[in-house]
Amino acid sequence: MGSLKIVIALGFLSLLSGQTILTEENDLQYDYLIKVKFSEFRLILINTDGKEMVSFPVALPKKMPKLPIEGWVVRIEKDPWWYPTEETRVAYLTDKGITLPKAIPPRHSRNAMGKVKIWINFITPGVHPAIRIHGTNDPSSIGRKITRDCIRLHNRDALTLVKIIQGKLTKVIFEL
Numbered sequence: 001m002g003s004l005k006i007v008i009a010l011g012f013l014s015l016l017s018g019q020t021i022l023t024e025e026n027d028l029q030y031d032y033l034i035k036v037k038f039s040e041f042r043l044i045l046i047n048t049d050g051k052e053m054v055s056f057p058v059a060l061p062k063k064m065p066k067l068p069i070e071g072w073v074v075r076i077e078k079d080p081w082w083y084p085t086e087e088t089r090v091a092y093l094t095d096k097g098i099t100l101p102k103a104i105p106p107r108h109s110r111n112a113m114g115k116v117k118i119w120i121n122f123i124t125p126g127v128h129p130a131i132r133i134h135g136t137n138d139p140s141s142i143g144r145k146i147t148r149d150c151i152r153l154h155n156r157d158a159l160t161l162v163k164i165i166q167g168k169l170t171k172v173i174f175e176l
Helices: 002-017 086-096 154-163
Strands: 032-037 042-047 052-061 071-080 116-122 132-133 146-149 151-153 169-175
Touching: 032 052, 032 086, 032 154, 042 154, 052 146, 071 154, 116 154, 132 154, 146 151, 151 154
Parallel strands: 032 169, 132 151
Antiparallel strands: 032 042, 042 052, 052 151, 071 116, 071 169, 116 132
16 A cells, blocks of 8 residues: 555656656546547546546548547646658648658648647557547538547647646547
8 A cells, every 4th residue: 555655656746846746556546537429429537536527529540540549648838839741741742742841830831749649658558659639720620530630629628638637647549
């Protein structure tokens, strides 16, 4: 029991510092659970009592990942820069004839991150580490399988979600 108290205390201190320490012990404790339900194109925020707090429509990856996937929110970034991967830059050039720079600043019309980016540390093996939950510069994408791995929300929904979970230990599950 003493080691569990230390782990929980370290988890709380890590929240204050902006870094989360992930262990099996703090899998037992979280303030919120984000469930992304692929079959419903929905992100659902659940509190520790199992009560649904909010639910938002999302855009999903074109290619279906192997589900379920679990992780923890480790960082929230408002007005984020977007650093498109090389694969994304090639796809934009090939599919749309658009040359993307290596970095796109906040509030730029081509910044696919929208108004907020939620970083996740995945504990499921084999998950691409750059998958994020974020806003969008393309509201028409919501409700479609269109992304290159990330989960997109309308900007207003992403900001509402962040307002609730900011500073809280939040578990993330992607499921069918």
